[in-house]
Amino acid sequence: MSFKKVRNAHKTENTEDYLELISELLTIKGEARIVDIANRLGIAQATANKTIQRLQHQGFIKREPYRSIFLSVKGQKIAxxxxxxxxxxxxxxxxxxxxxxxxxxxxxxxxxxxxxxxxxxxxxxxxxxxx
Amino acid sequence: MSFKKVRNAHKTENTEDYLELISELLTIKGEARIVDIANRLGIAQATANKTIQRLQHQGFIKREPYRSIFLSVKGQKIAxxxxxxxxxxxxxxxxxxxxxxxxxxxxxxxxxxxxxxxxxxxxxxxxxxxx
DNA sequence: ATAGATTTATAGCCATAGCTATACTATTTA
DNA sequence: TAAATAGTATAGCTATGGCTATAAATCTAT
Missing domain, CATH: 1.10.60.10 (Iron dependent repressor, metal binding and dimerisation domain)
Structure with a gap:
């Protein structure tokens, strides 16, 4: 069933968008902040923060509290x-x-x-x- | 932001898949049953049932308990x-x-x-x- | 007509993604 | 430096879609 593939794609879709965006922000601005991500994606800052937490737990990004977000090697590859x-x-x-x-x-x-x-x-x- | 459009598409995506599939089952088999839908989509029957309930509440389909599913006019258009x-x-x-x-x-x-x-x-x- | 098989419905769980409101930290500026 | 502003984190809510387990209804076949 190809529907399974589509569902699977959906799971990674948001992740890919975030990583791509973070990469872009890092290139352009030198840092990627929650506010910028939220603005660019058109979502609330709290939502962005929550997703970033997930990405962190899943090892796609690195960050310290209240600091800029960076990509892990794993995250860079995907981006x-x-x-x-x-x-x-x-x-x-x-x-x-x-x-x-x-x-x-x-x-x-x-x-x-x-x-x-x-x-x-x-x-x-x-x-x-x-x- | 085009991301919003994408997110919006996601919301309707599953709905469209269901309606298209129901339409197909009605044409081929004359009826659309939960089991068939679940099998075709590769998901559990309980999941299909739950989504069908949503589609019913949203006015896309019509059905009686334990009976076949049919499309409303609204549902047919989308399908x-x-x-x-x-x-x-x-x-x-x-x-x-x-x-x-x-x-x-x-x-x-x-x-x-x-x-x-x-x-x-x-x-x-x-x-x-x-x- | 009833027992067994199949189908449908419900309950209860998880994860994701969205929101608002509020608390906390950091930065900026007066 | 202290107050105001900006940015980040957390809590608590909603909806969706996924699952398993189990209950209830319908169908089928003896």
């Missing part, structure tokens, strides 16, 4: 993989003829459900279109 | 829309060059995150490829 995948899907949608806004919005949802095989096909398509 | 969308995404992935199995599995996850604009582009692509 960079997610980032690549996101880029592929985003470019693919652009190459399909969509505007940036739509491509960006749809990529956000689609990226977590794209298998490696499909990702390869998207990359091929992108290569042809040469973007 | 048929979902079915169409699913087909488009599935065909699109086939046209991209993927095998049936992968196309089917990925479509299951992707379909819920495809906007109308993207759906149109996929349909165009399908029309060109003529499948």
């Amino acid at each position: 960079s993989h997610s980032k690549k995948r996101h880029n592929t899907v985003f470019k693919f949608l652009l190459n399909l003829g969509l505007d940036e806004k739509t491509a960006s919005a749809d990529a956000e949802g689609i990226e977590h459900h794209v298998s490696d095989k499909t990702l390869k096909k998207m990359n091929k398509f992108n290569a042809k279109k040469n973007v | 048929s829309h979902s079915k169409k969308r699913h087909n488009t995404v599935f065909k699109f992935l086939l046209n991209l060059g993927l095998d049936e199995k992968t196309a089917s599995a990925d479509a299951e996850g992707i379909e819920h995150h495809v906007s109308d604009k993207t759906l149109k582009k996929m349909n165009k692509f399908n029309a060109k490829k003529n499948v």
